[in-house]
Amino acid sequence: MRPILKVENLEVHFPHPGGVVRAVDGVSFVLRRGGTLGVVGESGSGKSLTALSILRLVQSPGKIAGGTIWYASGSEEGTAESDLLAISDRAIRQIRGAQIAMIFQEPMTALNPVLTIGEQIREGMTAHATLSRREAEARTIEIMEAVSIPAARQRMKEYPHQLSGGLRQRAMIAMALAPRPKLLIADEPTTALDATIQAQILDLLVRLKEELNLSLLIISHDLGVIAQIADEVAVMYAGKIVEFGPVAGVFGSPLHPYTEGLLKSVPRRSASNKSARRLESIQGTVPDPRQLPSGCAFHPRCKDDRGDICRRAPIPVATLEPDRQVRCVKHG
Amino acid sequence: MNLFAILRAVGSNRLALFGTAAGTLLILVALLAPVLTPFAFESQNLPLRLRPPSAAHWFGTDELGRDILSRVVYGTRISMSVGFSVVLVSSLVGLLAGSLAGYYGGWFDEALMRIVDILLAFPGILLAIALVAFWGPGLEKLIFALVSVGWVGYARLVRGQILKVRELDFVRAARSLGASNARIILRHLIPNIIQPILVQASIGMAGAILAEASLSFLGLGVPPPLPSWGAMLNDGRSHLFDAPYLVLFPGAATMLAVLAFNFLGDGLREVLNPRLQSGSRIAR
Numbered sequence: 173m174r175p176i177l178k179v180e181n182l183e184v185h186f187p188h189p190g191g192v193v194r195a196v197d198g199v200s201f202v203l204r205r206g207g208t209l210g211v212v213g214e215s216g217s218g219k220s221l222t223a224l225s226i227l228r229l230v231q232s233p234g235k236i237a238g239g240t241i242w243y244a245s246g247s248e249e250g251t252a253e254s255d256l257l258a259i260s261d262r263a264i265r266q267i268r269g270a271q272i273a274m275i276f277q278e279p280m281t282a283l284n285p286v287l288t289i290g291e292q293i294r295e296g297m298t299a300h301a302t303l304s305r306r307e308a309e310a311r312t313i314e315i316m317e318a319v320s321i322p323a324a325r326q327r328m329k330e331y332p333h334q335l336s337g338g339l340r341q342r343a344m345i346a347m348a349l350a351p352r353p354k355l356l357i358a359d360e361p362t363t364a365l366d367a368t369i370q371a372q373i374l375d376l377l378v379r380l381k382e383e384l385n386l387s388l389l390i391i392s393h394d395l396g397v398i399a400q401i402a403d404e405v406a407v408m409y410a411g412k413i414v415e416f417g418p419v420a421g422v423f424g425s426p427l428h429p430y431t432e433g434l435l436k437s438v439p440r441r442s443a444s445n446k447s448a449r450r451l452e453s454i455q456g457t458v459p460d461p462r463q464l465p466s467g468c469a470f471h472p473r474c475k476d477d478r479g480d481i482c483r484r485a486p487i488p489v490a491t492l493e494p495d496r497q498v499r500c501v502k503h504g
Numbered sequence: 505m506n507l508f509a510i511l512r513a514v515g516s517n518r519l520a521l522f523g524t525a526a527g528t529l530l531i532l533v534a535l536l537a538p539v540l541t542p543f544a545f546e547s548q549n550l551p552l553r554l555r556p557p558s559a560a561h562w563f564g565t566d567e568l569g570r571d572i573l574s575r576v577v578y579g580t581r582i583s584m585s586v587g588f589s590v591v592l593v594s595s596l597v598g599l600l601a602g603s604l605a606g607y608y609g610g611w612f613d614e615a616l617m618r619i620v621d622i623l624l625a626f627p628g629i630l631l632a633i634a635l636v637a638f639w640g641p642g643l644e645k646l647i648f649a650l651v652s653v654g655w656v657g658y659a660r661l662v663r664g665q666i667l668k669v670r671e672l673d674f675v676r677a678a679r680s681l682g683a684s685n686a687r688i689i690l691r692h693l694i695p696n697i698i699q700p701i702l703v704q705a706s707i708g709m710a711g712a713i714l715a716e717a718s719l720s721f722l723g724l725g726v727p728p729p730l731p732s733w734g735a736m737l738n739d740g741r742s743h744l745f746d747a748p749y750l751v752l753f754p755g756a757a758t759m760l761a762v763l764a765f766n767f768l769g770d771g772l773r774e775v776l777n778p779r780l781q782s783g784s785r786i787a788r
Contacts, residue, residue: 227680231671269681276680282673286695295691296681344677351681 177203182239197411210402273348277360279340283332290328338369410469417496520771526764541574575731590712598658606666665697706769
């Protein structure tokens with residue numbers, strides 16, 4: 173079956189005095205239908221911009237400067253593939269919500285303070301179809317129950333400030349899923365939430381994905397979230413994907429020194445080794461995107477720095493095993 | 505904050521409460537003018553010229569023997585209708601221009617803001633006088649002149665507010681669900697900025713009432729025999745010492761109306777902005 177989403181050589185640029193910042197630089201990946209792809213990286217790595225590009229929501233002065241995003245709509249063989257970056261504004265608006273929906277990090281600010289929860293959930297439905305009042309209300313309650321908002325009939329008349337953080341995030345998920353999209357993009361869906369609520373929201377996403385037959389693209393800086401929910405992972409650094417592969421493989425035996433560093437900087441207690449492992453950190457800081465290091469942008473922080481070869485030219489993608497890709501001279 | 509909460513907060517704010525009560529009274533007087541007036545506002549009774557207040561003529565009579573009470577009551581109609589029309593049209597024009605400029609930016613925004621700057625640099629009343637002098641007298645022309653001057657304040661306010669809210673996450677969330685630009689402006693942006701506009705409209709109402717009185721005082725307002733408070737003040741000017749009630753009552757009416765809407769505006773501002781509130785009253 174054709175993949176639901178195929179991103180090729182995506183470029184997102186920001187102008188700045190003296191040139192452009194390539195915030196997303198040649199990103200390519202494939203999301204299988206029904207699959208869950210996680211994108212990890214530090215802030216500023218371009219992961220959120222990549223997600224926003226899919227729905228063409230990158231805000232000015234940022235600009236999608238190149239690439240293609242193939243989206244295959246429909247579920248059976250009669251799929252129609254279209255380049256989301258090439259279609260008209262009107263056509264992309266038909267895709268937003270109805271085909272591809274998105275949930276955001278801050279459930280406080282991503283809900284409109286002057287509309288009730290019910291009104292906001294209806295927003296997405298009514299943008300694409302005309303529904304009678306009763307139909308819309310029935311579907312609102314149905315979707316609110318699906319995301320486990322208790323007392324839906326009552327809650328839908330409440331305003332966002334009357335809800336807890338966890339309920340607000342559930343309401344936002346309900347809003348995104350109400351138009352019955354095929355692909356859900358979740359940009360840091362649990363970052364703003366308490367740890368216990370985080371787990372609930374992740375469970376909810378997994379359950380909904382199964383029930384509604386969704387494909388899921390999840391953006392997070394939290395490796396734990398990705399490990400728990402995704403089946404494939406893309407690791408981003410300075411606008412590029414540096415490693416791509418199945419979660420078990422990438423997290424079990426990382427190929428790129430950056431992935432390795434990320435994994436080592438996660439606090440963990442293993443059963444075999446009760447004495448605490450020393451927590452490592454990646455030395456240095458994320459480079460200034462206006463002045464990226466030449467060659468591999470990670471080389472100033474890399475513990476495997478091999479000198480000249482890492483600085484000379486951009487590192488090409490190497491494919492190891494059928495499903496593992498990495499940008500590192502170690503695997504050239 | 506929903507409407508009910510606003511109403512409740514208004515009830516607990518003295519300024520707003522006074523403004524609401526006085527404003528309601530004026531509107532009722534304007535609506536019920538034919539019932540409330542003992543005489544027709546234009547009927548002259550020359551033998552009874554310049555009579556002081558009495559049982560028959562509570563506010564006295566003017567130079568032409570017309571009942572001042574009736575004229576003040578009918579004057580409320582003129583004041584209120586000019587005030588409401590000016591505020592309504594100005595705020596709608598300002599809302600449209602300001603939200604388009606703030607949302608889309610670009611050349612339209614640039615051009616609009618330059619026009620606004622120029623109009624604001626001009627003394628508004630002077631411009632209104634010039635326009636009325638150019639168009640000639642008449643109620644609609646007066647309203648048009650005041651709207652021509654009045655919309656700029658709303659446009660600038662709305663533009664600023666739109667700039668503030670258009671970057672918020674919920675706007676992006678709405679767009680990610682397929683909302684069109686029109687839908688985003690009408691359903692997501694404007695409801696979020698309506699509070700400061702309400703305040704401005706209330707204070708603008710006072711301004712419009714005063715402006716109408718000023719223009720009528722100068723003879724540029726509503727044509728006689730329609731009773732305008734400003735025109736009545738002008739009529740009474742020459743009898744300031746021998747018949748002060750000629751100016752006292754229309755003057756007091758003007759003051760009451762202006763104060764009422766200014767208080768309402770100030771009260772609304774306090775109610776709608778919790779940071780300006782004193783004491784323990786918390787309005788969300």
